[in-house]
Amino acid sequence: MAKKQTADILTLLPKNSAAYERNGGIYFLGDSTHLLASKDFAALRGRVNLILTSPPYPLNRKKSYGNLIGEKYLEWFTSLAPIFSDLLTEDGSIVLEIGNAWESGRPVQSLLHLESLLGFVRHKGAGLRLIQQFVCYNPSRLPSPAQWVTVNRIRTVDSFTHVWWLAKTDFPKADNSKVLRPYSNSMKRLLKRGSYNAGKRPSEHVISEKSFLNDHGGSIAHNLFEMDALDPEREVRLPNIFSMANNASNDYFHRECKKRGITPHPARMPLGLASFFIEFLTDKGDLVLDPFAGSNTTGYSAAATGRYWVGIDVQDFYVQQSLIRFDHQDSFERGASI
Numbered sequence: 335m336a337k338k339q340t341a342d343i344l345t346l347l348p349k350n351s352a353a354y355e356r357n358g359g360i361y362f363l364g365d366s367t368h369l370l371a372s373k374d375f376a377a378l379r380g381r382v383n384l385i386l387t388s389p390p391y392p393l394n395r396k397k398s399y400g401n402l403i404g405e406k407y408l409e410w411f412t413s414l415a416p417i418f419s420d421l422l423t424e425d426g427s428i429v430l431e432i433g434n435a436w437e438s439g440r441p442v443q444s445l446l447h448l449e450s451l452l453g454f455v456r457h458k459g460a461g462l463r464l465i466q467q468f469v470c471y472n473p474s475r476l477p478s479p480a481q482w483v484t485v486n487r488i489r490t491v492d493s494f495t496h497v498w499w500l501a502k503t504d505f506p507k508a509d510n511s512k513v514l515r516p517y518s519n520s521m522k523r524l525l526k527r528g529s530y531n532a533g534k535r536p537s538e539h540v541i542s543e544k545s546f547l548n549d550h551g552g553s554i555a556h557n558l559f560e561m562d563a564l565d566p567e568r569e570v571r572l573p574n575i576f577s578m579a580n581n582a583s584n585d586y587f588h589r590e591c592k593k594r595g596i597t598p599h600p601a602r603m604p605l606g607l608a609s610f611f612i613e614f615l616t617d618k619g620d621l622v623l624d625p626f627a628g629s630n631t632t633g634y635s636a637a638a639t640g641r642y643w644v645g646i647d648v649q650d651f652y653v654q655q656s657l658i659r660f661d662h663q664d665s666f667e668r669g670a671s672i
């Protein structure tokens with residue numbers, strides 16, 4: 335969508351009830367389920383290129399930010415599908431990051447997140463499909479579920495989140511050449527040498543003499559994000575966009591919260607994850623929405639990469655702390671065009 339058109343859409347939103355506006359985006363305080371289905375937000379229908387969000391996780395016990403539990407969660411989550419689908423452009427995408435859930439008081443995983451995915455994708459009024467699943471492995475997550483991992487020591491640390499990419503068509507806008515991984519050292523050597531052993535591999539793949547000799551600037555990203563090395567002998571090669579995003583600007587938010595005595599949002603999305611999907615699935619000037627924006631990792635990443643953004647969160651405390659991100663103006667050099 336042309337930049338001017340996207341900017342015009344934002345002017346049609348009820349700006350006088352916005353919590354704040356920064357760097358091509360608007361943050362609203364409120365319940366997104368109600369706001370997004372209301373007349374006030376009708377201007378967004380069919381205009382959002384990417385809904386990128388980490389919804390409240392399905393928990394079997396309430397957390398500070400008010401998650402629903404059990405069947406109620408499933409019903410609520412499923413009801414979001416037609417609302418989100420209605421907001422998307424025809425080639426737009428929805429990306430949901432969600433953690434595992436565990437049965438209350440039992441060392442057993444809940445199926446709730448999987449049922450939620452099925453309910454969401456199969457909702458008849460939404461016309462969605464699962465485009466691809468990703469796994470985000472995060473070694474710095476605290477050991478959980480704590481009772482079973484650290485006290486009884488009968489389970490291992492639950493250390494990854496699911497990332498589900500959904501769309502209304504089989505061919506949503508996407509370009510993996512925008513999110514390349516750096517080449518491995520062996521690939522760099524191979525490109526330098528200009529030759530390798532062609533022929534049939536044990537896997538039956540037939541490798542031609544030239545197939546690996548073109549330098550594409552990096553290799554194609556995988557659907558597992560390994561934030562630290564699983565194997566210490568091997569370098570971690572996250573897409574370039576992760577290393578860009580996980581630089582000082584990421585620490586900035588955390589450092590500033592600490593300095594100002596603010597407890598940072600407990601379930602922040604990795605900044606690199608947000609930037610990865612924004613770069614992969616949208617163009618500069620497109621519109622990115624996060625209906626459960628919390629500390630506004632999504633809005634900040636969108637702004638830093640030259641996209642427009644809309645965020646919504648029901649907790650004023652998180653809306654206010656998210657402003658800290660926009661104090662780090664160095665981040666906006668790349669996306670300064672908005």
Ligand SMILES: C[S@@+](CC[C@H](N)C(=O)[O-])C[C@H]1O[C@@H](n2cnc3c(N)ncnc32)[C@H](O)[C@@H]1O
Pocket residue numbers: 364365366367387388389390391399400599601602603604625626627628629630631632646647648649652
């Ligand atoms: C997992 S957190 C999102 C964190 C965010 N991705 C970040 O990086 O900081 C989920 C957020 O959803 C918000 N939330 C829960 N129910 C909501 C609702 N009905 N409408 C809007 N926000 C809601 C919570 O306040 C919480 O901040």
